[in-house]
Amino acid sequence: MSIETVRLSEKAKGQLITVKKNTKIDNWNVLCRWALMLSLKEESIPPHEDIVTNSNVEMTWKVFGGEFSDIYLAILRQRIKTDFGEIDEDELNYHFKLHLHRGVSYLSGNSRSIDYLISL
Numbered sequence: 001m002s003i004e005t006v007r008l009s010e011k012a013k014g015q016l017i018t019v020k021k022n023t024k025i026d027n028w029n030v031l032c033r034w035a036l037m038l039s040l041k042e043e044s045i046p047p048h049e050d051i052v053t054n055s056n057v058e059m060t061w062k063v064f065g066g067e068f069s070d071i072y073l074a075i076l077r078q079r080i081k082t083d084f085g086e087i088d089e090d091e092l093n094y095h096f097k098l099h100l101h102r103g104v105s106y107l108s109g110n111s112r113s114i115d116y117l118i119s120l
Contacts, residue, residue, distance in 0.1 A: 002073065003073070003096055005060060005061065006059050006060070006061060006063075006064045007053035007055070007057065007058045008028075008032075008053060008058075008101075008104070009052055009101060010054055010055045011101075012057075012100075012101050012104040013055035013057050015104050015105065016028065016032075016035075016104060019031055029059055032059075032064055032104070033065070033066075033072065034103070034107060035100055035104040035107045036072065036076070036100050038103040039102040039103035040075060040079050040103075042102070046095075048098075049098060049101070051097050051098070051101050061073075076095070076099070079095075079099075080092070
């Protein structure tokens with residue numbers, strides 16, 4: 001199983017709108033990639049959360065990852081294996097959603113400028 005569609009919650013959408021204003025980065029997929037990587041670099045496991053992806057922000061996995069979509073998926077799988085000892089393919093999308101939304105929160109708290117984001 002793989003991730004087919006990436007969807008955001010209304011809260012994450014609002015946070016990314018603020019990030020877009022501060023950084024002048026217009027593409028949702030670019031910001032979401034940064035968010036995912038920020039969460040994955042954090043050593044702790046994201047807390048369990050029932051995230052309702054109810055916003056109108058939606059993209060395919062290929063749009064999310066671009067030419068490196070396979071690499072992002074491999075990094076996510078490795079992180080899940082590190083955290084849990086095995087990869088439950090049925091929960092891959094769930095763990096992705098947790099990391100993505102945690103990363104969006106981190107990103108929104110650190111979006112003073114693009115220069116600041118690059119330093120992260």
